[in-house]
Structures are given as C-alpha cells and as structure tokens.
Amino acid sequence: MLFVEPSRGELGPENGTAGLIGRGAALSWQTERLMSRSRRTIDAALKVKVVWEALREQATVADLAIRRQVHPNQIYGWKKQLQEHVARAFDPKIGRDAEAASNRAIEKLDAKIGQLTIENDFLSKELRPMSAPSGEWHRSRSGAPD
Secondary structure: OOEOOHHHOOOOHHHOOOOEOOHHHHHHHHHHHHHHOOOOOOOHHHHHHHHHHHHHOOOOHHHHHHHHOOOHHHHHHHHHHHHHHHHHHHOHHHHHHHHHHHHHHHHHHHHHHHHHHHHHHHHHHHHOOOEOOOOOEOOOOOOOOO
16 A cells, blocks of 8 residues: 655645555545434425336436436335335225224223323322331331321
C-alpha cells in the first residue's frame, strides 16, 4: 500500500482515508459514506409504481433498479409480496374478520382491566386496617393486642 503526503491534499485524515492510495482508499471512503448515510425509507406509493412497471415488463428489473435507485432483490420481494396478498383486495370478509377479532380482543382486555381494578381496590381496602402505624401486622381485624 502506498502513502500520500498530507501536504499534497489528495487524501488524508480529513476525508477519512488516512493517506491510503488505491483500492484501500476507495473502500475506506465508500465504507464511511455508507455508514454516515441514514437508511432510506421507501413509501408504499413508490413501491406500487416500481412493481407495476415490473409486472408490465416494459423494462427489465435491473433497469428499474438503476432508474429507481433500489436493489433488484427489493423489486423481486415487492412483486412476491403483491402476488401473495393480491387476493385480499377482492375479499371483503378479510377486513370484517380482522375488525371483529380486534373488537373481541379489546372487549376481553377491558374485562380483564375491570376485574383487576376491582381486585386492587378490594385488597387495598382490606389490607389498610390490618397494618399498624409501626408497620407490624396484626392477626385480628379489631386491632386489639394479642
């Protein structure tokens, strides 16, 4: 590996390559560039456009990937996902079943919350008279010494 003098200004610690030349410098620069970038989020509308273009086969997946700046494997994954879930668009029961299941789960959770609230209130009322100011517990509820 060759080293460059920092005075030449080609490479140096200020751009993260630490004076490397050749393949090592390029890899270091690319790695730092990738590490500094935040992950790109692709919204559903763009995914639909890309998959629609891929399904119409007007361009190859590789061309679409380059044009839309996504990896070809992502396009294949989106196509597969669409093909697996396309039947849901035409099945009205799926939405109703999911909503009914969600409502049943909410009702069960509300019932459990109510039950736990009642138990908590009951126990807090019952245990309060049993405790003495000094923190000792009495056997009887009357408070008479044993």
